[in-house]
Amino acid sequence: MISTVNGQVWHQWPKRLTVGAIEWIFSHCIFRGADDALAVHAAAAVRPGGNGGAIVFPGLSGAGKSTLASTLMMSGWGLLSDEISLFDLDDFHLTGLGRPTILKGHSLEMMSQRYGERAIFGPSGRILDPPVRVAHLLPTEETRELSGQRFAPVAIVFPRRVADAKPELNPIERGTLFSRLSQYGLNFRSLGKRGFETTVELAKRVPAFELVYEDAADAEKFLRHDPLIDALPCVTGGERSTVAAKSADVGESAIVLEPADNDAASHQITESEALPTQNKSYLARSTDDVAPGLRMLVDALHDPDSVVGLTLKQWDQLVLIASHTELLPRIARQLSGDGLASLPDVVRRVLIRENQCEDLVRKSIEFELLHLQQLLPAVCNRIVLLKGAAYIAADLPWARGRITNDLDLLVPENSLASVEKVLADAGYSASYELSEADVRYYRRWLHETPPVSHPYRRIELDVHFRLLPMADPNSFCAHAFIERATPISDSPFHILDPVDRTIHAIINLAHTGEFRRAYRDLWDIYCLIEGRPEDSLGGSVSSFDWDQFARRTTELGIGRAVATVLLLVADLVGRGQPQEFCQLLLQESPERLRHRRLYRDMRRATIPDGPTLRSRSRRFAMWKMEHYPLPRIRTWLDPLTWTKRIQFAKDV
Numbered sequence: 001m002i003s004t005v006n007g008q009v010w011h012q013w014p015k016r017l018t019v020g021a022i023e024w025i026f027s028h029c030i031f032r033g034a035d036d037a038l039a040v041h042a043a044a045a046v047r048p049g050g051n052g053g054a055i056v057f058p059g060l061s062g063a064g065k066s067t068l069a070s071t072l073m074m075s076g077w078g079l080l081s082d083e084i085s086l087f088d089l090d091d092f093h094l095t096g097l098g099r100p101t102i103l104k105g106h107s108l109e110m111m112s113q114r115y116g117e118r119a120i121f122g123p124s125g126r127i128l129d130p131p132v133r134v135a136h137l138l139p140t141e142e143t144r145e146l147s148g149q150r151f152a153p154v155a156i157v158f159p160r161r162v163a164d165a166k167p168e169l170n171p172i173e174r175g176t177l178f179s180r181l182s183q184y185g186l187n188f189r190s191l192g193k194r195g196f197e198t199t200v201e202l203a204k205r206v207p208a209f210e211l212v213y214e215d216a217a218d219a220e221k222f223l224r225h226d227p228l229i230d231a232l233p234c235v236t237g238g239e240r241s242t243v244a245a246k247s248a249d250v251g252e253s254a255i256v257l258e259p260a261d262n263d264a265a266s267h268q269i270t271e272s273e274a275l276p277t278q279n280k281s282y283l284a285r286s287t288d289d290v291a292p293g294l295r296m297l298v299d300a301l302h303d304p305d306s307v308v309g310l311t312l313k314q315w316d317q318l319v320l321i322a323s324h325t326e327l328l329p330r331i332a333r334q335l336s337g338d339g340l341a342s343l344p345d346v347v348r349r350v351l352i353r354e355n356q357c358e359d360l361v362r363k364s365i366e367f368e369l370l371h372l373q374q375l376l377p378a379v380c381n382r383i384v385l386l387k388g389a390a391y392i393a394a395d396l397p398w399a400r401g402r403i404t405n406d407l408d409l410l411v412p413e414n415s416l417a418s419v420e421k422v423l424a425d426a427g428y429s430a431s432y433e434l435s436e437a438d439v440r441y442y443r444r445w446l447h448e449t450p451p452v453s454h455p456y457r458r459i460e461l462d463v464h465f466r467l468l469p470m471a472d473p474n475s476f477c478a479h480a481f482i483e484r485a486t487p488i489s490d491s492p493f494h495i496l497d498p499v500d501r502t503i504h505a506i507i508n509l510a511h512t513g514e515f516r517r518a519y520r521d522l523w524d525i526y527c528l529i530e531g532r533p534e535d536s537l538g539g540s541v542s543s544f545d546w547d548q549f550a551r552r553t554t555e556l557g558i559g560r561a562v563a564t565v566l567l568l569v570a571d572l573v574g575r576g577q578p579q580e581f582c583q584l585l586l587q588e589s590p591e592r593l594r595h596r597r598l599y600r601d602m603r604r605a606t607i608p609d610g611p612t613l614r615s616r617s618r619r620f621a622m623w624k625m626e627h628y629p630l631p632r633i634r635t636w637l638d639p640l641t642w643t644k645r646i647q648f649a650k651d652v
Contacts, residue, residue, distance in 0.1 A: 001013045001014075001015060001017070001018050003021065003024075003028075004614075016126060017125060017126065019122070019123060019124060019125030019126075020126070020127040020134055022136075023102045023134070023136070026099060030084050030086075030097065031186055031187065034084075034086055034186075035349050035350070035352060035356070036089055037087055037088050037089060037095075038086070038087040038089060038188065038191065038198045038202075039084050039086055039185065039186040040084070040085045040087065040181060040186065041058060041060065041083070041185075041186060042056050042057055042058035042059065042065065042081075042084070042085040042184060043057040043065045043068065043079070043080075043081060043082045043083070043085070044057065044080040044081050044085040044151075045057070045077045045079050045080060046077060046080065047229070048076045048077060048078070048224070050229070050230070051154070051232075052152075053151060053152050053153060053154030053232070053233075053234040053235075054094050055153075055154055055155050055229070056153055056156045057157050057158070057159055057211075058085075058158055058180065058184045059158060059159055059184075063159060063160075064107075064216070065159055066082045066101060066102060066103060067110070067216050068159050068219060069081075069082040070107070071111075071217055071220050072220055073139065073143055074111070074114075074115050074118065074140065075217075075220045075224075078096070078143055078145070078146045079101070079139065079140075079143040080094055080095070080097060080143075080146060081096075081097045081099065082102065084097075087198060087202065088150070089194055089198050091152075092152065092153055092202060092235060092236060093150040093151060093152055093153075094150065094153060095148065095149070095150050096146035096147050096148060096149045096150075096151070097147065098143060098146065098147025098148070099139065100122065101139070102134060102137075103121075103134065103136075103137055104130075104132050104133065104134040104135075105133065105134075108121075108124075108132075108135055111137065114217070120137070120138040121138070122135055122136040123135065152234035152236050153202075153235050154206075154232045154233070155206065155207050155209060155229065155232050156208040156209075157169070157208070157210070157223075158172065158180065158208070160210055160211065161213060161214060162214060163214060164214060165213060166213075166214075167211065167212065167213040167218050167219050167221075169209040169210070169228060169229075170210045170212065171208070172208040172209060174203045174204060174208075175203075176208075177202075177208040178199060178200060178203035181199050181202060181203060182199055185199060189360055190357055192356060192359055192360065206235050211223070292314075293317035293318055293320060293321035294321055294519075294572075294607070296314065296317065296321075297318060297321050297322050297327060297331075298572075298574055300331050300334075301331065301334075301573075302574065304334040304339060307331070307335070307343070312344060312346070312347075315347050319347075319350060320613075321613075324608055325517060325518075326517045326519075326520045327520055328351075329355070329358040329401040329402070330402065330523070331351070331354075331401070332350075332355050332358070332401060333354075333358060333400045333401030334401065335351060336351075336355050340352070357403075358401055358403060361403055361404065364457070365389055365393075365459065367457065368407055368454075368461075369389070369407070369491075371426075372407075373492050373493065375426050376409075376419060376492075379415065379421075379422050380411050380412070380415040380418065382412065382482055382483075382485065382494060383409055383492070383493050383494065384409065384410040384411070384482055384485045384493070384494045384495065384496060385408070385409060385410075385488070385494070385495055386408035386409065386410055386464065386504065387504075387505070387508065388402055388403070388404025388405075388408075389404055389406075389407045389408055390488075390496070391404075392404065393488050393491060393495070394488050398527040398531070402524070406451065406460035406461065406462055407462070408448075408464060409463050409464060410464045410467070410478060410481070411464070411465060411482075412479065413466075416449070416465050419463060420463065423452060423461070424452075426454070427454055428452040428453065428454050428461065429452055430450055430452055431450075431452060431453045444470065445469055445471040446469045446470065446471075447464055447465065447466035447468055447469045447470065448464045448465070449462075449465075465478070466478050467481065467507065468511050468512070473629055474511065474556065474557055474629065481496060481500045481504070484496070484497045485497060498528065498544065499544075499548045499549050499552060501528055502525060502528045502529060502544075502549065503549070503556075503558075505521060505525050505528060506525060506561070506565045507558060507561065507562070508521070509521045509522075509525075510558075510564065510565050510602070510625075510628070511558075511629065513626035513627075513628065515605040515606060515621075515625050516622065518602075518606040519572070519606060519608075522565075522568060522573045522606070523573055525569050526569050526573045529544050529569075550581065550585060553585065559585040559586055560585075560586060560598065561598075561628075561629075563581065563585050563586055563588075564596070564598050564602055565602070566581060567594065567599060568599070568602055568603060568606060570590075571594075598628070601621050602625060604617060604618055604621035605618060605621035605622045
């Protein structure tokens, strides 16, 4: 079973784990839609005959909240959720989800025995951790009727099962409640300031207790008749909602989700209206194989105003493609502030969430760099940041909205052992379990050490000693690149000079086979050469040194790959003019280069196509680019490389 999100494979499960996979997918979809709510790992239920408020039951997996939630539901309570409770950021209200409840192991058997035919279960399956049987319990009619309805919280109750214990409620202090909610908050960090403020207000206003019990049925009876619960009022945001909404920081400016006027809204959501007429095309030539969503993406990158007037159907196409290519955060950042005001509410919420995620990534990278700058300068006086981390640290204007999943460093080969030792002494360890063969593979054939991360911050750190793998026939010593690197202001780190920066971006795409997000990298290359995307004339802010670029490319022997990628930039991102450069490097016209197999394979691997945006022909082209250029013959003869190639064939 394969689950994809916007064309990207999110996770894969064997067929025997389908039931558990469906639960993961349910929860993931709910979590992705929680851009305007604090998502807490908790069950929530409405007591029959009460004041209409909801009781929230937070807890980690295995704490018994699903068993308790199912017992409450089968006893007449209205169950809002058994896994994820969504607190509205403005008024704290919770929304009923009306979804099935997942039960496993002993809980599944107990509910089946206790409620007999009243408990209707779906197909059963197994999970691996723990290795038990799982199934979904059909929600009752009372629970289904609450789907979509909103309820104010009455209390937050942390369940704790204790052998031979009678049910009782013990108060929890506000500080403890805040600490627990921040731990159980699934998007607490990504919401930033708003998530922190909402959690603080919940800790101040909502009473919290620890429920000690042995049997879920006894706990249900206790909660149904407990006078303390009867006396608790519903809690709402009150005055706080307006103030918080207006003061919430999303990116660089405050964004208030005010409804657009009726005329504007009706104009935006009328799907029969056509796109605004474009006076010019940003693509250098006819591209019949490029989907409309990609054309809209390129137009939006060059001209953010082009999205004004898009219908919801067109926005659906644009968001799908932009998310798949990891360029949606770029568009969201370009539109942040006043640019969001004219967009449909559902689109605005998606873009605000992208800005929140990008803020979290940027702050996480900056925080990790603060720790690294206390460790590494003592053993290496010239540390170069690469790719996304470098763009963030240098605060390049065009890179705002650039998402990076790791932090890449380039150090001299003679400093590698010292850097690794300092990181190990500071607590950094392998990001995932590696066999001895994996470690040997990294050391012998790649251009970096095995990825490491700190156990608390968990940002993956890749330490490079070359820019191309050792197995690549064009691999070269990076000493000259390191020497030419320029210091980043107010930082001990360096960044590659503009020409080397562009060369590295190109060879990282062409020679390491990173074509799953090729469109993002093509846009990076365009911006590195052209300067800033908002330049209406398409010219450079500071002239790019093409002579140095050509000389260094020729010296490294990578002219064909560089020329091919530049041609892709011109054809798929737009406005680049590599004709003279292709003629200079290869003595070959761009039209002839477009008929070469290398160009056709790169293009096919770059362009998303098919219902899942990963057609068979594209996956095959990606597999071919993983093997470009063909490694040295001794690499093929090494058994260490065989398993890697087989694994990649499975992944794509």
